[in-house]
Amino acid sequence: xxxxxxxxxxxxxxxxxxxxxxxxxxxxxxxxxxxxxxxxxxxxxxxxxxxxxxxxxxxxxxxxxxxxxxxxxxxxxxxxxxxxxxxxxxxxxxxxxxxxxxxxxxxxxxxxxxxxxxxxxxxxxxxxxxxxxxxxxxxxxxxxxxxxxxxxxxxxxxxxxxxxxxxxxxxxxxxxxxxxxxxxxxxxxxxxxxxxxxxxxxxxxxxxxxxxxxxxxxxxxxxxxxxxxxxxxxxxxxxxxxxxxxxxxxxxxxxxxxxxxxxxxxxxxxxxxxxxxxxxxxxxxxxxxxxxxxxxxxx
Amino acid sequence: xxxxxxxxxxxxxxxxxxxxxxxxxxxxxxxxxxxxxxxxxxxxxxxxxxxxxxxxxxxxxxxxxxxxxxxxxxxxxxxxxxxxxxxxxxxxxxxxxxxxxxxxxxxxxxxxxxxxxxxxxxxxxxxxxxxxxxxxxxxxxxxxxxxxxxxxxxxxxxxxxxxxxxxxxxxxxxxxxxxxxxxxxxxxxxxxxxxxxxxxxxxxxxxxxxxxxxxxxxxxxxxxxxxxxxxxxxxxxxxxxxxxxxxxxxxxxxxxxxxxxxxxxxxxxxxxxxxxxxxxxxxxxxxxxxxxxxxxxxxxxxxxxxxxxxxxxxxxxxxxxxxxxxxxxxxxxxxxxxxxxxxxxxxxxxxxxxxxxxxxxxxxxxxxxxxxxxxxxxxxxxxxxxxxxxxxxxxxxxxx
Amino acid sequence: xxxxxxxxxxxxxxxxxxxxxxxxxxxxxxxxxxxxxxxxxxxxxxxxxxxxxxxxxxxxxxxxxxxxxxxxxxxxxxxxxxxxxxxxxxxxxxxxxxxxxxxxxxxxxxxxxxxxxxxxxxxxxxxxxxxxxxxxxxxxxxxxxxxxxxxxxxxxxxxxxxxxxxxxxxxxxxxxxxxxxxxxxxxxxxxxxxxxxxxxxxxxxxxxxxxxxxxxxxxxxxxxxxxxxxxxxxx
Numbered sequence: 063x064x065x066x067x068x069x070x071x072x073x074x075x076x077x078x079x080x081x082x083x084x085x086x087x088x089x090x091x092x093x094x095x096x097x098x099x100x101x102x103x104x105x106x107x108x109x110x111x112x113x114x115x116x117x118x119x120x121x122x123x124x125x126x127x128x129x130x131x132x133x134x135x136x137x138x139x140x141x142x143x144x145x146x147x148x149x150x151x152x153x154x155x156x157x158x159x160x161x162x163x164x165x166x167x168x169x170x171x172x173x174x175x176x177x178x179x180x181x182x183x184x185x186x187x188x189x190x191x192x193x194x195x196x197x198x199x200x201x202x203x204x205x206x207x208x209x210x211x212x213x214x215x216x217x218x219x220x221x222x223x224x225x226x227x228x229x230x231x232x233x234x235x236x237x238x239x240x241x242x243x244x245x246x247x248x249x250x251x252x253x254x255x256x257x258x259x260x261x262x263x264x265x266x267x268x269x270x271x272x273x274x275x276x277x278x279x280x281x282x283x284x285x286x287x288x289x290x291x292x293x294x295x296x297x298x299x300x301x302x303x304x305x306x307x308x309x310x311x312x313x314x315x316x317x318x319x320x321x322x323x324x325x326x327x328x329x330x331x332x333x334x335x336x337x338x339x340x341x342x343x344x345x346x347x348x349x350x351x352x353x354x355x356x357x358x359x360x361x
Numbered sequence: 362x363x364x365x366x367x368x369x370x371x372x373x374x375x376x377x378x379x380x381x382x383x384x385x386x387x388x389x390x391x392x393x394x395x396x397x398x399x400x401x402x403x404x405x406x407x408x409x410x411x412x413x414x415x416x417x418x419x420x421x422x423x424x425x426x427x428x429x430x431x432x433x434x435x436x437x438x439x440x441x442x443x444x445x446x447x448x449x450x451x452x453x454x455x456x457x458x459x460x461x462x463x464x465x466x467x468x469x470x471x472x473x474x475x476x477x478x479x480x481x482x483x484x485x486x487x488x489x490x491x492x493x494x495x496x497x498x499x500x501x502x503x504x505x506x507x508x509x510x511x512x513x514x515x516x517x518x519x520x521x522x523x524x525x526x527x528x529x530x531x532x533x534x535x536x537x538x539x540x541x542x543x544x545x546x547x548x549x550x551x552x553x554x555x556x557x558x559x560x561x562x563x564x565x566x567x568x569x570x571x572x573x574x575x576x577x578x579x580x581x582x583x584x585x586x587x588x589x590x591x592x593x594x595x596x597x598x599x600x601x602x603x604x605x606x607x608x609x610x611x612x613x614x615x616x617x618x619x620x621x622x623x624x625x626x627x628x629x630x631x632x633x634x635x636x637x638x639x640x641x642x643x644x645x646x647x648x649x650x651x652x653x654x655x656x657x658x659x660x661x662x663x664x665x666x667x668x669x670x671x672x673x674x675x676x677x678x679x680x681x682x683x684x685x686x687x688x689x690x691x692x693x694x695x696x697x698x699x700x701x702x703x704x705x706x707x708x709x710x711x712x713x714x715x716x717x718x719x720x721x722x723x724x725x726x727x728x729x730x731x732x733x734x735x736x737x738x739x740x741x742x743x744x745x746x747x748x749x750x751x752x753x754x755x756x757x758x759x760x761x
Numbered sequence: 762x763x764x765x766x767x768x769x770x771x772x773x774x775x776x777x778x779x780x781x782x783x784x785x786x787x788x789x790x791x792x793x794x795x796x797x798x799x800x801x802x803x804x805x806x807x808x809x810x811x812x813x814x815x816x817x818x819x820x821x822x823x824x825x826x827x828x829x830x831x832x833x834x835x836x837x838x839x840x841x842x843x844x845x846x847x848x849x850x851x852x853x854x855x856x857x858x859x860x861x862x863x864x865x866x867x868x869x870x871x872x873x874x875x876x877x878x879x880x881x882x883x884x885x886x887x888x889x890x891x892x893x894x895x896x897x898x899x900x901x902x903x904x905x906x907x908x909x910x911x912x913x914x915x916x917x918x919x920x921x922x923x924x925x926x927x928x929x930x931x932x933x934x935x936x937x938x939x940x941x942x943x944x945x946x947x948x949x950x951x952x953x954x955x956x957x958x959x960x961x962x963x964x965x966x967x968x969x970x971x972x973x974x975x976x977x978x979x980x981x982x983x984x985x986x987x988x989x990x991x992x993x994x995x996x
Contacts, residue, residue: 102530104537152738158529159475160737163681166477167733170674174726181719231863238849238860245847248809249906250835250864293541296534304530331549334542341538345531346523 076204082318083216088295089310104165107288108172110268113137142265176285184282455699456594457655463691464648470686472641478536481543484668486650491560513650521642559664684745768817792961794991840907850892861906876905
């Protein structure tokens with residue numbers, strides 16, 4: 063068993079899954095915002111990054127890891143809510159270009175301001191679990207306590223989001239606001255507030271992802287830490303179809319595995335090129351995504 | 362009747378050509394350099410335009426545009442004789458950038474598509490120019506520029522084909538992915554592209570022998586070269602703008618605007634949606650490549666770090682601020698770009714910031730990103746658009 | 762009771778409603794008739810706050826509805842079944858009803874039972890996706906969804922649209938008995954004037970945004986001159 067578990071293929075698959083869940087989480091947030099507000103949030107990586115910096119700024123006041131995480135979540139709620147109220151709110155109903163341009167601008171500003179305040183030097187975040195990989199019969203195994211924590215967290219988040227949407231009244235209202243905003247308002251649903259909530263939730267999912275990523279990659283937290291992951295998350299969301307949360311997650315995970323194999327068998331540089339090629343091919347085959355059903359929205 | 366009209370035209374053209382040649386031979390001093398060169402250029406261009414029109418009329422819109430372009434080039438070329446080298450250098454980069462902006466303005470404004478990858482297309486042109494020059498040093502500059510443009514157009518075709526089927530966000534994301542992966546594409550082919558350090562041009566761009574007399578604006582070859590390159594950039598930009606103005610007003614341009622405003626109406630009218638979209642994409646990438654190739658000439662080198670995603674965002678900001686879908690917007694954006702480094706360092710000193718510090722180095726991003734957001738929220742048509750609105754308001758008030 | 766006075770609504774240069782005044786009395790069915798483009802849907806959308814009027818007042822009893830948000834108006838007890846029904850296809854029948862019940866302080870299971878009793882077909886299909894329902898079933902679902910919140914006012918926009926005559930008959934019958942059993946104020950917008958007039962107490966006829974008749978249903982039925990307006994025979 064051991065030789066199998068430490069074999070190249072398994073190592074690549076596990077490594078790929080590790081990255082893949084982060085892509086899946088980013089893709090999920092993108093899909094959530096797309097479905098509820100029709101906006102593609104290019105700042106989906108930068109907003110949580112900023113929240114992470116804010117939350118972990120408490121480290122210098124001798125707060126521990128978990129209190130900082132709580133602070134990050136609070137910061138994420140604030141940033142998500144404020145962004146929706148102040149920025150996004152004005153973009154509803156505008157031509158498609160406007161939100162794209164504004165969110166790209168927002169991405170640049172957030173990264174620049176973060177670098178201005180905290181510099182671009184990577185910061186290492188404390189980690190509640192060891193990142194040292196386990197050994198099996200003397201050979202390195204692809205998992206470490208931290209990676210298991212990462213998987214577990216990702217699964218919990220995905221399950222929580224799924225549960226929220228499927229089983230709760232709030233989730234029903236969120237789905238209704240996304241599918242049929244006008245009808246929902248006629249039924250007394252406070253669509254405006256729910257949209258804000260949607261952005262807040264999305265940013266919280268993002269901040270959890272950022273915390274995991276910043277601690278795992280030995281390079282730590284930088285203003286641009288989420289750039290690559292956002293790119294792959296977007297590609298996954300686009301391939302899976304911006305309409306489908308499940309498709310987004312699945313595409314993200316698969317993309318992570320593919321990337322890992324490409325890194326291993328080809329080289330690091332080719333990863334994004336191949337991902338781009340996959341994106342182009344899948345969009346040529348199914349321009350609205352692989353997992354999108356063409357159902358009518360309102361009857 | 363027809364014979365008389367034609368012979369009149371031929372006589373006019375000949376006469377004008379003689380005047381042009383004589384003026385060209387005359388210039389030796391600084392001001393006369395500029396004036397003579399401009400005149401010569403004007404008249405040669407005018408000849409070409411006159412002779413190319415089947416039913417030539419003074420009021421013909423193409424002629425009007427040509428006259429306007431020539432006037433603009435006149436003023437610019439003469440002005441460059443009076444400006445310092447560093448200003449000229451800035452102007453030349455501004456001119457190169459304005460070409461790129463024009464391409465994006467056209468794509469976004471005229472056909473409603475968005476591209477976050479024009480920085481990468483610039484890179485395609487830039488590297489095409491450098492690679493070709495390194496392998497075929499004797500090719501005249503103009504020809505190399507054409508080759509660079511062709512490369513840009515080709516890549517534009519490759520990406521434009523899938524792009525036609527995509528809606529806004531998907532297209533934006535795809536071009537973003539292209540922009541992000543461009544650096545990696547460059548390093549994959551590092552044997553051609555010179556890896557991290559990029560490429561140098563084998564010989565600095567100098568004026569052709571027979572134009573040599575016009576650029577003795579100063580004694581040092583650096584000043585002469587800068588002057589030459591500035592004028593070259595401005596002229597190339599002028600030609601690019603001229604073509605764009607005509608394209609905009611042509612049937613192709615009109616069908617593109619139809620697509621931007623209403624897909625369905627365009628299909629009903631018989632405009633082939635995918636084809637028109639691809640054409641717009643190719644034009645935009647060709648223009649970006651031209652701008653990039655010019656930049657390589659101006660800098661005499663090309664490096665991969667320049668053509669990053671950040672550049673694509675800068676391009677987007679500049680045209681949004683200048684005015685999407687307008688030609689003047691591209692000019693405004695180019696001017697802003699030309700002097701942005703100066704402005705930013707001025708701001709740095711005025712506010713007493715440490716020039717090596719964190720804030721100063723991020724000022725570029727903060728300002729451009731911030732302007733992008735604010736412009737898009739409150740003045741989505743940019744400076745050019747706002748000016749146009751103001752103009753209409755003034756006109757309606759005085760006439761109504 | 763809904764009181765509308767001097768309502769003018771325009772879309773840019775086009776005036777959809779001009780100086781419209783009417784009263785929909787509590788416990789009565791008021792039919793609003795007229796040809797396409799007469800402004801009937803705009804009237805309902807203005808009541809619900811989906812369209813801001815230029816001038817005029819809309820009152821629910823003595824509360825003004827103008828300038829209020831749609832969701833707040835809905836929570837005041839105004840149930841609006843829009844044009845096209847607005848049934849959410851991706852939701853099940855039960856999820857649609859749950860959504861409707863959310864704003865009201867009603868006991869969900871009790872509310873569901875009541876609606877399933879009123880519309881047994883919905884009870885049979887409660888777990889099915891709404892997209893799979895027939896036209897008549899969707900109409901029932903849309904109505905049940907509005908009714909489950911126990912509104913005091915019911916706005917119905919062309920409920921008979923696309924439905925077979927028999928189904929329309931049953932529908933009208935249901936509306937009538939609902940109105941009689943509770944103190945529901947019903948504003949019934951219909952192109953199918955005949956069926957509407959049969960159950961209505963009061964009728965208003967609109968023609969290009971103006972009120973051309975405002976009388977008891979029987980009076981409007983009897984008036985032959987009015988028929989041209991709601992049968993769409995006048996330019």
